[in-house]
Amino acid sequence: MGATPNIRLKGMSQMRYNFLWDPEIRHFAYEPKNQKEVDDIFRTQGKIYRTMYFSVYMDETKAEEVKPTPSAGAKSRPKSKPKAKTQPVAEAVSSE
Numbered sequence: 353m354g355a356t357p358n359i360r361l362k363g364m365s366q367m368r369y370n371f372l373w374d375p376e377i378r379h380f381a382y383e384p385k386n387q388k389e390v391d392d393i394f395r396t397q398g399k400i401y402r403t404m405y406f407s408v409y410m411d412e413t414k415a416e417e418v419k420p421t422p423s424a425g426a427k428s429r430p431k432s433k434p435k436a437k438t439q440p441v442a443e444a445v446s447s448e
Contacts, residue, residue, distance in 0.1 A: 361401065363392035377409055 359371040359380050369389070371380040384390045397405050 361393075361396065361404065363389075363396045364400065365392045367392060369393060379409070381409065 357373040357380075361369045361371060363369060367389070369382050369384075371382045373379075374381040382393070384393065393406060
C-alpha cells in the first residue's frame with residue numbers, strides 16, 4: 353500500500369522521536385527506551401509544538417503482569433497495626 357504514517361518530533365533535548373501509527377489503539381505511539389526520554393517528551397508538549405499534547409497508554413495485559421515492589425521504608429514498618437492500649441473501665445456502683 354504505502355508507507356506507515358509517522359510523526360517525527362524533536363524534544364527539548366534536541367533528540368528526535370519517531371511516533372508511528374498504531375492501528376490497534378488508533379493513535380500515534382512511541383515506546384520510550386528510558387525515563388529520560390519520557391521526561392523529555394512531556395517537557396516538550398505545549399512549548400515547542402503548541403498544538404501537540406501527549407497521553408499515556410498502558411496495555412492492560414502488561415499492567416497486570418507488573419507487581420508493585422515495596423519501597424525500602426515499607427520493609428521497616430510493622431505488617432499490622434499495634435493494638436491500642438485500653439483504659440481500665442470503672443465498674444458501675446450500685447446503690448442497694
